[in-house]
Amino acid sequence: MADGTDQKSSNQMWGGRFASGPSAIMEEINASIGFDKKLYAQDIRGSMAHAAMLAEKGIISQEDKDKITHGLNTILSEIEAGSFEFSRKLEDIHMNIEARLATLIGPAAGRLHTARSRNDQVALDFRLWVKEELQKTEGMLTALIAAFLDRAEENADTVLPGFTHLQTAQPVTFGHHCMAYVEMFGRDRARVRHAIEHMDESPIGAAALAGTGYPIDRHMTAKALGFREPTRNSIDTVSDRDFALEFLSIASICATHLSRLAEEIVIWSTPQFGFIRLSDAFSTGSSIMPQKKNPDAAELVRAKTGRINGSLIALLTVMKGLPLAYSKDMQEDKEQVFDAAESLELAIAAMTGMIRDLEVRKDRMRAAAGSGYSTATDLADWLVREAGLPFRDAHHVTGNAVALAEKKGCDLADLSLEELQAIHPGITKGVFDVLSVEASVASRVSFGGTAPSEVKKQIAWWRGRN
Numbered sequence: 001m002a003d004g005t006d007q008k009s010s011n012q013m014w015g016g017r018f019a020s021g022p023s024a025i026m027e028e029i030n031a032s033i034g035f036d037k038k039l040y041a042q043d044i045r046g047s048m049a050h051a052a053m054l055a056e057k058g059i060i061s062q063e064d065k066d067k068i069t070h071g072l073n074t075i076l077s078e079i080e081a082g083s084f085e086f087s088r089k090l091e092d093i094h095m096n097i098e099a100r101l102a103t104l105i106g107p108a109a110g111r112l113h114t115a116r117s118r119n120d121q122v123a124l125d126f127r128l129w130v131k132e133e134l135q136k137t138e139g140m141l142t143a144l145i146a147a148f149l150d151r152a153e154e155n156a157d158t159v160l161p162g163f164t165h166l167q168t169a170q171p172v173t174f175g176h177h178c179m180a181y182v183e184m185f186g187r188d189r190a191r192v193r194h195a196i197e198h199m200d201e202s203p204i205g206a207a208a209l210a211g212t213g214y215p216i217d218r219h220m221t222a223k224a225l226g227f228r229e230p231t232r233n234s235i236d237t238v239s240d241r242d243f244a245l246e247f248l249s250i251a252s253i254c255a256t257h258l259s260r261l262a263e264e265i266v267i268w269s270t271p272q273f274g275f276i277r278l279s280d281a282f283s284t285g286s287s288i289m290p291q292k293k294n295p296d297a298a299e300l301v302r303a304k305t306g307r308i309n310g311s312l313i314a315l316l317t318v319m320k321g322l323p324l325a326y327s328k329d330m331q332e333d334k335e336q337v338f339d340a341a342e343s344l345e346l347a348i349a350a351m352t353g354m355i356r357d358l359e360v361r362k363d364r365m366r367a368a369a370g371s372g373y374s375t376a377t378d379l380a381d382w383l384v385r386e387a388g389l390p391f392r393d394a395h396h397v398t399g400n401a402v403a404l405a406e407k408k409g410c411d412l413a414d415l416s417l418e419e420l421q422a423i424h425p426g427i428t429k430g431v432f433d434v435l436s437v438e439a440s441v442a443s444r445v446s447f448g449g450t451a452p453s454e455v456k457k458q459i460a461w462w463r464g465r466n
Contacts (some may be wrong), residue, residue, distance in 0.1 A: 003338045004408040005009075013335045021265070025346075027088060030091060030328075030329050031088045031091050031092070032088075032091065032092045032093075032132065032334070033086050033087070033088055033090065033091060033092055033093060033096055034088070035334055035335050035338060036092050036093045036122075036125075036334055037079075037086055037093050037096070037131055038129070038338060039093050039122075039125040039126065039334075039427060040076070040079050040093055040097070040332075041076070042124070042125040042126075042128040042129050042132075043093050043094060043097055043121070044072045044075065044076050044097065045128065045225065046121065046124045046125060046128065046204055046225065046333070047066075047068070047072055047097070047112055048069055048072055048220060049204070049221045049224040049225050050112070050115075050116060050204055051061075051064075051065045051068045051112055051260070052065060052069075052070060052220075052224065053216060053217055053220045053221045053224070054111075054112075054114055054115065054216070056217065056220065057214075057215055057216060057217055059115065059214055059215070059216070060111045060112075060114060063065050063108075063176075064108040064111050066110050066285075067105040067106075067108040068101070068105065068108060068109065068111075069127055069173045070105070070161055071101045071104040071105040071108075071109065072097075072101065074104055075097055075101060075104070077367050078100075079188060079334075084100070087099070092118070092122075093125070094121055094122065094125075095118075095120050097102070098112070098113065098163060102182075108321055113310040113404035114206065115205065115207065115212040115216050116204060116207055116212075117206075117207045117208040117209075117238070118132070119206070119208050119209065119325070119326045120203045120204050120205065120206040120207055120208075120234075120237060120238055122205070123203035123204075123206070123237060123238055123240070124202065124203045124204045124225070126241075126243075126244065126333070126334065126337075127199055127202075127203060127243055128225065130199065130244060130247050130337065131196060131200070131243075133247070133341045134192050134195055134196050134247060135196065136345070137192050137251075137254075137341075137344065137345070138189055138192045138193060138196075140345065140348045140349065141185050141188055141189040141192065141254070142189065143352050144348055144351060144352045144355070145182055145185050145186060145189070145462070146274060147352050147355040147356045148178045148179070148181050148185070149178075149182060149357060149459055149462055149463060150171065150176050151174075151175075151355060151360070152175040152176075152177070152178035152179050152182065152459050153177040153364075153456075153459050154172075154175075154360075155173065155174040155178065155360060156173060156175035156176075156452045156459070157175070157218075157441075157452040157454045158173055158174040158175060158360065158362050158365060158366075159171055159172075159173060159174075159175055159366050159369040159437050159438060159441060160172055160173060160174045160177055160275070160365045160368075160369055161365070161366060161368045161371065161374055162177075162370045162374075162450070163164050168368075168371055168373075168374050169374065170374055170375075170378075170440065171245065171369045171370070171375065171437035171440045171441050171450075172441060172444075172450040173375050173441055173450050173452060173455055174362075174365060175452065175455045175456075175459070176441075176449075176450040176455050177463075179455060179459065181257070181261055182458075182462055184257040185254070185257060185388065187332070188250065188253060188254040188257060191250045191253065191254075192250055195243070195246045195247060195250055197241075197266050197332050197379045197409055198243070199242075199243035199246070199311075200227055200228040200229075201222070201227055201228065201230060201231045202218065202221055202225055202230045202231065203230075203237045203238070203240075204218070204222075204225070204229050204230075205218035205221060205230060206231060206234035206237035206238055207234065208238070208325075208326070209234060209235050209238050209324075209325035209326060210234055210235070210241075211234040213323065218230035235324050235325045236324075237295075238325050238326045239322070239324045239325040239326055239327075239330075241315070241319055241333050243411065244315060244333050244337050245312070245319065245338075246370040247316055247341075248308070248312040248315055248336065248337060248339060248340055249312060250313055251308050251311075251312070251340045251341070251343075251344045252305075252308050252309050252312045254344060254348075255304060255308040255309070255343075255344060255347060256305055256309075258301050258302075258304075258305065258347050258351055259304075259305040260302065261301075261351060262298040262299065262351070263298075263302060263353060264300040264303040265278070265295055265298040265358075266295050266298050266299060266302070269293075269295050269298075273364070273368070274361055274364040275360075275361055275364055275365050275368070276358045276359060276360060276361060277358065277359040277361065278295055278297075278298070278354060278357070278358055278359075279295070279354075279357035279358065279359075281353065281357060282295070282296075282298070282350065282353060282354045282357065283295060283296065283297070283374055296351045296352075297354060298351075300347075300350070300353065301347045301351055304343040304344070304346070304347045305347075307339070307340070307343050308340045308343050308344060311336035311337070311339055311340040312336075314332075315332075315333055315334050315336045315337070318330070318332050318333065319333075321436065332431040336352070346420035366437070368438045370411060370413075370437050373405060373406075373411070373412055374403045374437065374440070375412055375413070375434065375436070375440045376398050376401075376402050377398075377410065378435065378439070378440045378443065379394075379398045379401060379412060379431065379434065379435065380394040380395050380397075380398040380433040380436050381394075381434070382430075382431050383397055383398065383424070383426070383427070386426075386428070386430060387424070387426035387427065388426075389424075389426070397423055400423045401415065401420060401423055401449050404419060404423065411435075412435050413432060413435040413436060417429055417432075
């Protein structure tokens with residue numbers, strides 16, 4: 001009776017999903033093949049390079065190397081054709097491939113693992129995958145930058161209200177606003193390029209953690225796999241996930257930039273702003289309100305940022321307390337990176353499409369650019385230049401002019417010369433040359449300013465750099 005009670009309690013503790021108790025739990029928590037099968041191409045590529053090096057150094061025979069290479073090519077074809085059977089009992093992508101290789105070529109398969117460990121093997125596979133993903137991200141950011149450059153060139157003199165605190169501040173051009181995002185995504189791309197340079201080292205040959213006594217040539221495998229050089233410390237090699245953290249950090253920063261842009265698209269596409277219209281390709285309707293055109297693509301890009309940021313925090317937390325060298329905790333690195341990479345790719349692609357397709361409503365932008373006394377700073381600057389006032393005094397005079405215009409319900413440019421001179425006698429009719437939004441933006445010719453002439457210079461510089 002007691003034994004039966006204990007068994008029942010045990011089953012309840014392990015739960016109905018696990019028919020055989022703790023051993024099933026162990027298989028469930030230990031297996032990674034469900035996600036690390038994504039690394040199959042990198043695993044096979046690394047194994048081929050390792051086998052070629054072993055044969056070159058006389059550690060295995062040329063015949064075994066040829067069998068291994070042929071078997072790995074067969075496995076690659078099977079996986080890509082969808083006929084390869086992955087087994088959870090074999091835990092991970094490495095053991096799944098190795099087991100199939102043994103079936104195909106026999107004892108020669110066992111010689112492939114000479115002078116390496118699953119520790120340096122997974123470090124290699126993952127690093128190769130992240131490097132390739134970074135290269136893909138670089139290309140996608142280049143396409144997004146190109147889309148912004150095209151819109152900036154088309155709108156170098158399209159007047160738009162510039163905001164601080166989401167309140168009208170000073171007139172700018174839409175081209176200048178687009179170029180702000182060129183700068184942001186340009187820095188993201190630079191971070192991607194730097195990350196590729198940082199991680200351009202081959203882990204294979206570090207073995208479990210101490211290197212190996214076999215006369216291997218790590219420089220040969222590094223070159224074969226497209227790395228600049230091999231890593232320089234075997235302990236660090238198998239315990240390092242800096243490259244994954246750096247990828248997630250870059251992804252989080254880039255996603256934040258995408259999210260800020262998405263927020264502006266959401267706001268600007270509302271009827272209240274009406275600065276832009278999104279194409280039907282990146283909008284949806286409402287199930288109940290036929291008039292609605294929802295910016296769902298932009299909203300989902302904005303939401304992806306939380307998911308990507310979560311991946312970064314998750315992996316930072318996994319790594320923060322691990323002693324050197326390898327711990328099984330590090331198996332939890334891949335799903336976060338895979339998910340963040342997929343989310344970032346989708347977000348960049350969607351944003352590139354939205355920027356290329358959106359309709360710029362220049363009339364609405366122009367009407368809004370003159371609202372909210374956006375040329376007030378131009379009046380203050382004019383008082384400094386032409387009337388010789390200290391800027392703080394000019395600021396006070398301008399504040400009085402804004403108060404008067406607000407009381408009358410008109411723009412600054414609609415005040416009469418007499419009304420302005422009543423505020424300060426030094427004001428002349430020349431002040432009206434700076435009170436239009438077009439004159440305001442044209443005057444901002446400082447390097448990096450919003451003047452159309454300066455925007456065109458920055459576009460040309462970026463096109464030469466792109």
